[in-house]
Amino acid sequence: MKTLLVGEYREGKLLDSTYELFGFAGQMGAETALLLVGSDAHLPAYGGTLYLADAAACGEYRPDLHKKLVLEAVQKENPDYIVFVHSSYGWDLAPRVAAALKVAQISEVMALADGGFEVGCCNAKMRRSVKPATNRAVVTIQAGAFPALQPGGSPTIQRLAADGGSTVEFVGYEAAEKKDVDLGKAEIIVSAGRGIGKKDNVSVIAALAAAFGGELGASRPVVDAGWVEHSHQVGTTGQTVSPKLYIACGISGAIQHLAGMKKSDFIVAINKDKDAPIGEIADVLVVADVMQFVPALTAKVAK
């Protein structure tokens, strides 16, 4: 079995997530070849075949060009699987490749399953096992689901010409917003999720955070709705935190939220849904209405 792994570069640097592709290929027991739109200056520690297109000539991500390069490497390598990380790069590029080849795409694979791949569904509450019905398939792997593996060695390079237009023109990057709260240093974080119901209830969660002498955190929908400042958002598009105690109030536990807080020492979740996926990583899941439980807990802690 053969995999073509498509790694990721941004602004001249190889992203670490690229090594998770080798973790996946390792579990599959598959041979590998790697494709990068990258540069000779930052080559991966990998002793196999590397299809390399020059990022300086390509510019930052241009989907049509990247698709063309992947298809060229597929022609040469004839892989069974073409593998991406399920990131803003992977979920954008993978379906273009799958559609061009007219093969199955299996998105955001979390694990290998008997005869197929395991993926999450229903907001991570449930799982599906899926297998391709085509001889070749495109796979995107969930960030963090497979171990990062550095194969070591230096690659045998096959160069791909970086020419070709793109219907999507890259204009530029916009830097992340400045953070006025550094949740990374907080020892206790009490976070508000959509389950708090309305903006007015943020103060109830903030009061518990204050009683503990901790900081207020939030899930993304609470931030997007304008209930809490973005600087308090925890998750892949917010901050990564690892406090001694993390209390999740009315947060379901989507992968993008978990990615930002699962390294916390001790996690308490308050949720009225016993099956909420946050229960999979919480040390304590309190099945209750947050608006009843939190004020009662605050009163006790404040004493």
Next chain:
Amino acid sequence: MKLLVCIKQVPDLESRFKPDAAGIWYNETDLAFRMNEYDEYAVEQAILLREKLGEEAELTVLSIGPDRVVEALKKSLAMGCDNAVHIQDPAASSKDPWQIASAIAAYATDKGFDIIFTGMQSQDRGSAQVGVIVAELLGFACTTTIVGFDYDNGTVIAKRELEGGIKGVVRMKTPALVTCQMGLNIPRYPTLPNIMKAKKKEIVTIPVADLLTEAPLATTISFHPPAKKGGGIVLEGDVGDLVEKVIAILKDKTAVLR
């Protein structure tokens, strides 16, 4: 200008999910359905553009699914879409993203749409594929995960969300498709007068068989709950007792309470 927005109806995700008889998807009995959250951002953005363009524009909303999806189409009409297309498919849940995208593309191919809006992913299936495949099949320029959108004179400028709060700005000529992410806008609630007005708007019904000839490219083997990993404690009962228990656990297991 002709605009299209594609929406999916999904179950309320706070429900309990049980496998269906075939064991490959959820059983729909007792589930309440509503519009996929990401598609609400798509509908809102399409309406904002429709309003900016004025009379020259027409906005169609499309959904593939059983008859229940008409509710989501009606909501979109009440929010401000001009007309709706229901691609009727009682077995839509067993179609893979390739088939759903093929049916949408078959519908759109001779309609001359300038911009298509979709959600970045559906909350139940979550493949994040349908929009991009539609664009590939139609030969549209395409950008995913947008949190900013602007249109002027044949050009779309969109802001893509990347990891760690960084954004990438891209420019595309129409025809173009964008997949919409949370935070793009705040979807409006339909007002009562608009709900009344929407009752006069047209909903065209097309059987899926008229549009779809493609076989699936992927097969679902099973639908099941996650294997329980955690040694976590689950506490239920009276709120007063719960508070006592949590305080005791925090004193025992952490150094944050003395």
